[in-house]
Amino acid sequence: MSNKHPFQECEAHSWNGFTIIEAVVGMAIFLIVTGSLFGITQLVFESIGQTRVRHTARLLANEKIEEARNLSYEDLGTVGGIPAGPIAPIEQVSLGGIIFEVTTTIAYVDDPFDGEAPADLVNTDYKRVRVKLEWAGAFASGRRPVVLVTDIVPKEIETNDGGGTLSLLVFNSEGNPLNGADVNIVNSTVNPQVDLTITSDSFGRVILPGAPSAIESYEIIVTKAGYSSDRTYGAEEVTNSSKSHITVLEGQVSEASFAIDKVSTLTVKTYGSRLAGFPTLTNVELRVRGEKIIGNDETESPIYKFDELVSTNAGGTYTFSNMEFDSYMFEVVDVSYDLAGSNPALPIGLNADEQLSIDLSLAPDSPGDGSLLVLVADSGDVPLSSSTARLINGLLSYDETIESGDEGDPDFGHAFFNSLNAAAYELTISLTGYEDATSSIQINEDVFTTIILNQK
Template identity: 45%
Template sequence: MDCLREVELKDIETGYPRGNIADFLITDKIIVDLKAKKYILKEDSYQMRRYLKSADIELKRIVSFSDLYLKTKRMLNSNFSGNSDTFGDSDRDKGFTLIETVVGVALVTLVFGGLFVALQGSLRLLNQSRIITTAQALATEKMELIKNLPYNDVGTISGIPPGLLPQEEYVVRNDVSYLVRTKIIYIDDPFDDLSPTDTLATDYKQARVEINPINSNLGSKNPVTFISNISPKGIETTAGGGTLSILIFNSLGEPVQSAEVVIQKNNAAPFVDITTYTDSFGRVILPGAPECTECYFVSATKSGYSIDRTYTDAEVANPDKPYLTVLEGQLTEQSFGIDLLSNLTISSFGARGAGFPPLPGVNFHLRGSKIIGTDVLGDPVYEYDQNLSTGGGGGVTVSGLTWGSYDLTLENSPTLDLAGTNPQLLALVPAGQMVFLDFSVAPDTTHSLLVKVSDNSTSLADAQVRVFNVGLGYDQTQSSGNLVDPDAGQAFFSGLTQNSYEVEVTIAGFALASITVQVENDVVEEIILSPE
């Protein structure tokens, strides 16, 4: 059934528009006109009669939506099909056409559909209001419980300060589950200076109660939160312990807000096991932490971010971030760096002479630049240090990497030599990015030389790299690889002997570079050219 909207009607006699615009024109026979009025006036009827007569339309319906009930008026063009020039309405002209019936059903469906949607919205809002009211009542109840506890008991189980209150519990009210989180911390008020100048940093306590509806459409992003300060009866109390200060920053050195910080102390009572979140300055400050030596495990992360944490000497012989020590009346500070995780896609190819064909199943070693300590021999221990292999298509994606630089070697592929990488230096992986690294390989020889040519920032393609040894009668020249190839800005020389070789590099616009290289096993030499 054809239905046009906002149609300008043409005069039946002249064939030209006369400025009459119908809201809807159905099958060229029925006009439907929508009104936002409480009553259908005579002026509306006169207007519709003019439309019908001018355009020779058979039927007209006026529909008004601005009252409690839907109102319609049916009008017939008696002049249509040769009748006299008179007009009647539905009270005098009996009967309905099939098209009228369809239009009427559509209008009723539209109205009741809108009412149903409005009813659904009202019920949803009513349910949300009931849930929020219940959550507020739970928060009030919990806060009153806290305020009525003895001051020394105001704390959480395994928290700082310790106390009788659970850090998390579930409560069911009216078939809705609520997660109740309780957080009690000491506040070091700047009025009397801050730790370590203030040797008594536990001035008063702050209670935070957070109520999260679980099985509702409000979700955990809309908690009801109450905060109240709890003061001792005296001016201050001697709680003992020291102050833990944790700073979380990103790859740009900026503070990370709302980072999740886990702090655990499991070696002796009082035990500590709390999860808290950084403020807008990326900090967590906990006065009153129980005193102990290298006993506090701390980790920091955020959804989609890397993890930074402390280590025991069982994990790393000499960790850069050992478990933290808290001393009586002292301030313990530690910083942690986290940022969005990144992905590195690595692809392996054959040598330049073979046209760089994709080469699946190549074993390689990937190591990041972040050091977390040293081993018993004093050698660095890296956060990421893995043996990997490219897949069936010659590629593999390493997910969840911390920002930094990554180095690729073939130390676990004894039958292959590394003939080039793109980028030619370390793969720099920014936070939250997808980075691509290509490398080419050649059959292994006992001694080889890979020359990497750059201007200290960019790989240089088409440089002429000459390697020679007059005594050995060896003299070979290759061009450095194109920037789109797996050996961008590099030239690979295999089948050498253990000896010293002269290396000369020339390219237009740069001064000649000449060095002597001692070749033994597989050697990689970086040559940085200077502009002329």
């Protein structure tokens, strides 16, 4: 009979192999080490690949710089550029199985050493050549393009190459300089023609000495991905433009500024009147226009930068994408409705990079000569609900009182009177804690007015 304890036998056998736990742990360690080695190996190959591609790009950039240096100073320029010359501003070059996009910009430099224009009468001191290479693929340049810059000076003493200086400033909605905006400059009236795109610097500026003289013919368009745009306009587009194409005069500096910022989204929803319980209204035709004006037409009427006719969909909504920062007004084009209120109040201010919704309350167009829509607000232009609006005309025996709409409703802060005859009415607004406000209103058509209440 054996004297071994049952646990002693198990203990003896445990030394002859691995337990399941030990095997799992070992496998996990193996996988971790293998995965790490694989990741390190992959990073090493990527680093080697990127280094080789960037080396190739740098060689190509140096080659383009040397091509520029081999040109005579008078010929050094880009096609459609300022200065003009034979070098392509953008070209595709295939090298080592990779397609590189080569962007070359050449511009005069007004060196501050000898003063700057307009004090410096000869401000085309030398030329600056900038070559940028970008590429796609497994080792794409991404946000790290290869860029080489060199300055090339004339062999003789500096001379006046003629023309004037274009000085352009790009800023955002807050008035701060905007870096990285694409500024396209076109002039087809000079020889050779100008057609180039330059990126604004960290100060939001594009400065081009040596621009050929021309009268109101430099067309400027400023853009940036995800931003609004700004531009100049010719007489063929706007009769009396507020921002005409730019004139450049010999030895003078021509300045212009442009405002762009991130675009926004604006959604409008149309509802019925308070009396009807604010039902959703579909397929309502609206006119939407901004406050910014680009000029006037032949009749001196303003031409708005944004002015569109739209219709709400089957859900009673319409969404505007890529909207510019501005103040917007909505008008009801559908003759079967009158505007009976809005939330927020009109006009609405749309900021850059904002998503905003507006609700419109519409009432059926009723018989009569007109209607009256009243917005009641405090001294800070904040709409006030539950105020009492009383409209009176003794001769017509008209006396009606309506409360301004509640917060959250499509007619917040508004009171709407319809079926009014053409006449003069007395309007009185009352609200607890505020001084009464009285105004005389002449009705000949649909009228919209704002009444400000001051606290007692």
